[in-house]
Amino acid sequence: MATATPSPNWTEAEEADLLARMRAGDDAAFDRFVATLGPRLWTVVRRILRDEDDAREALQDAFLSAFKALATFQSGARLSTWMHRIAVNAALMKWRSKSRRSAHETTVDDLLPAFTETGCHAEPIPTWADRPDGASIRAEMGALVREQIQKLPENVRIVLVLRDIEGLSYEDIAQRLEVTPNAAKIRVHRARQALKTLLEPKLSQIQS
Amino acid sequence: MSCQRFMLLLHDYFVGTLQAGDRDFVDDHAGSCRDCGALMAVAKEISCEELVEFLNLYVDGELPADRRAIFERHLAICAECLEYLRGYRETMRVAKAAHAHEPEPMPPDLLRAILAARNPSS
Ligand SMILES: [Zn+2]
Ligand SMILES: [Zn+2]
Numbered sequence: 001m002a003t004a005t006p007s008p009n010w011t012e013a014e015e016a017d018l019l020a021r022m023r024a025g026d027d028a029a030f031d032r033f034v035a036t037l038g039p040r041l042w043t044v045v046r047r048i049l050r051d052e053d054d055a056r057e058a059l060q061d062a063f064l065s066a067f068k069a070l071a072t073f074q075s076g077a078r079l080s081t082w083m084h085r086i087a088v089n090a091a092l093m094k095w096r097s098k099s100r101r102s103a104h105e106t107t108v109d110d111l112l113p114a115f116t117e118t119g120c121h122a123e124p125i126p127t128w129a130d131r132p133d134g135a136s137i138r139a140e141m142g143a144l145v146r147e148q149i150q151k152l153p154e155n156v157r158i159v160l161v162l163r164d165i166e167g168l169s170y171e172d173i174a175q176r177l178e179v180t181p182n183a184a185k186i187r188v189h190r191a192r193q194a195l196k197t198l199l200e201p202k203l204s205q206i207q208s
Numbered sequence: 209m210s211c212q213r214f215m216l217l218l219h220d221y222f223v224g225t226l227q228a229g230d231r232d233f234v235d236d237h238a239g240s241c242r243d244c245g246a247l248m249a250v251a252k253e254i255s256c257e258e259l260v261e262f263l264n265l266y267v268d269g270e271l272p273a274d275r276r277a278i279f280e281r282h283l284a285i286c287a288e289c290l291e292y293l294r295g296y297r298e299t300m301r302v303a304k305a306a307h308a309h310e311p312e313p314m315p316p317d318l319l320r321a322i323l324a325a326r327n328p329s330s
Contacts, residue, residue, distance in 0.1 A: 027327075034322050042314035047307065056318050063322045113292070118224040119255025125291040128298045138305070145306035164300055165307045189264035196299040 008036050008080055015079045022070055034063060037080060041087040047161050048091040050150065054098065055091070062090035088166065092158075092176050099154050106153030111194035126200040144205075148198040152191060159184060160191035210237055214244045222251060250281045259289050263296060 010018070021029035042059055049055040066086050073082060114122040149157060158177070162168045163184075170188070174181040214237045220226045221234045238248035259282055265271050266279045283290050 027323075030323060030326060034319055038319050038322070039314040042318070056315070056321075059314075059318065060322050060325060064325055067326055113260055115255075115257040115260075116223050118222055119257035120219075120223040121256050121288045121292075125288045126295065127291060128295045141302060142306040142309070145302050149303065149306075160303065164303050185264060185268075192264070192296060192299055192303075195303060196295050199299060199302070200295070 008040075010036075010080070012078075016075065019070070019073065019075070019079060022067075030067070037083050038063075041083065044084065044087050044166065045091040047165060048088070048095055048158065049098075051098075054094050058091040058094040059087065061094075062087040065090065088162075088168070089176070095154075095158060096177075099158075106155065108153060108156055108190050108194035111197040112190065113193065113197075126203075128200075128203065144202055145195075145199065148195060148202065151198060152194055156187060156191045156194060159187045160195065163188045164192070211241060211244055214238070214241070218247070218251065222255075247285060250285055253278045254282050256282075256286060256289050259283075259286075260292055263293065267293075267297065267300070 018029050018033060022033060038059070041062065042055070045055045045058045045062070046052075049058060062083075066083055069086075073079070113125075116122050149160065152160065159173060162173050162176075163170070168176075170181045170184045173179075173188075174184040177184065179187070210233075214234060217226060217230050217234050221231060226234065234248075238245045259266075259279060262271075266276065271279065283293060
């Protein structure tokens with residue numbers, strides 16, 4: 001699976017130059033750094049945090065902690081990849097401080113498939129018909145899918161975003177959410193199953 | 209003729225809704241017909257519930273080869289699990305696709321706020 005790591009079209013030489021100029025305190029270099037990476041990272045923090053004010057604080061925290069850590073940045077890693085990690089961490093820190101206050105362990109049991117005592121499917125499996133492809137259908141579908149993802153409980157929504165949208169590894173997810181990698185895998189599985197169930201009754205709306 | 213009847217009854221056999229007589233027929237036929245017996249053996253390797261429970265490992269390519277082969281044999285004979293798999297993969301695909309083009313640009317004042325916060329004195 002491709003990761004969603006932001007990758008501006010900077011060459012390694014351009015990155016090294018930008019880094020050197022920022023370390024020297026060049027304002028124009030900071031402008032360029034924030035203006036180039038900002039929009040991509042804004043997208044990342046907005047996916048993790050539903051609240052816009054939280055996202056603003058998280059992105060600002062991310063850039064400020066990156067500025068402080070510029071001196072210790074190891075050349076060899078890509079500046080944009082490093083910044084992506086910092087932004088995900090800042091957003092998750094904010095997410096954890098918020099979700100701790102709200103109902104945390106909500107389950108999606110009622111959105112999981114049902115089985116008979118003998119382990120067979122208890123209900124017919126909805127068919128995902130091929131729908132015509134086109135820009136307007138894709139846009140409509142995209143809006144519908146994002147809306148349904150928002151309906152997932154936070155602790156389930158977050159792992160779907162981190163794994164299937166941001167492309168983090170299960171190990172990364174486990175570490176950041178303080179669960180075992182196996183628990184992270186199971187939660188991602190439940191999230192996909194629940195989203196599938198939420199999407200199924202909506203799909204027929206789009207097939208016209 | 210009896211192979212046909214076997215095929216018709218097989219699904220309900222696993223669901224557990226067959227009458228005793230039909231159930232005996234399915235067992236007897238699986239014991240005497242080589243092809244249907246092989247089908248029955250595959251169907252008994254893994255239940256739909258177990259397959260769906262571990263479907264993420266199959267989709268993410270994390271199953272060992274022998275386990276993967278069991279999943280594939282089941283998917284070859286079970287239309288329901290195959291349909292479930294298809295919907296599961298489509299769900300992953302549309303979730304990713306829905307975020308390929310974000311509608312929301314970064315607020316310009318946020319960019320200015322970040323740059324200003326770097327030098328609070330200036
Ligand atoms: Zn037969
Ligand atoms: Zn099955």
